[in-house]
Amino acid sequence: AQSVTQLGSHVSVSEGALVLLRCNYSSSVPPYLFWYVQYPNQGLQLLLKYTSAATLVKGINGFEAEFKKSETSFHLTKPSAHMSDAAEYFCAVSESGSARQLTFGSGTQLTVLP
């Protein structure tokens, strides 16, 4: 069975500071891993996706995530936060890669302080 845990339901960073959003997963097979972002009053958008091609995955808007099998983690980072990064971020896992088998984490609300 697959599951996702996002540590920290709320994270605050100052503008220009490092963003680190944590995601740990469990999966019985090599997983497909995703980060989605939800801006206020909008639907979710795909930030990046891990499909085993490379452990460091680069996404849109300067975000990247590193797959660490030994730690069962897929943490999301951005070197320098921008005010426009304020949003809710969801980690998700799928053992098959199929969207109908996606399991979402509970989300992390990112606040960027001026």
Next chain:
Amino acid sequence: NAGVTQTPKFRILKIGQSMTLQCAQDMNHNYMYWYRQDPGMGLKLIYYSVGAGITDKGEVPNGYNVSRSTTEDFPLRLELAAPSQTSVYFCASSGQKNEKLFFGSGTQLSVL
């Protein structure tokens, strides 16, 4: 570039009422999905469809029904609304089953 369009954006229902949440996509996607998002929780899959005329249950289908008569439209029906169905509902679509999801902006539903 409309993408996935959901209506209405907000709705308040009384217990026992029924309603249909509309979802339409203009990307000619075969796969469509309905999710609900409860506070502090991740999205849960209610129903999905792999093409016109084909639907199947997701993780939390009880209390809901869907139909897919065209590629574009995937309405979600609540027959007897209950307070437990208070949630934000998202419709999504994808071209193939392993492709990224495109989401609508959601419908916030309250059942009182």
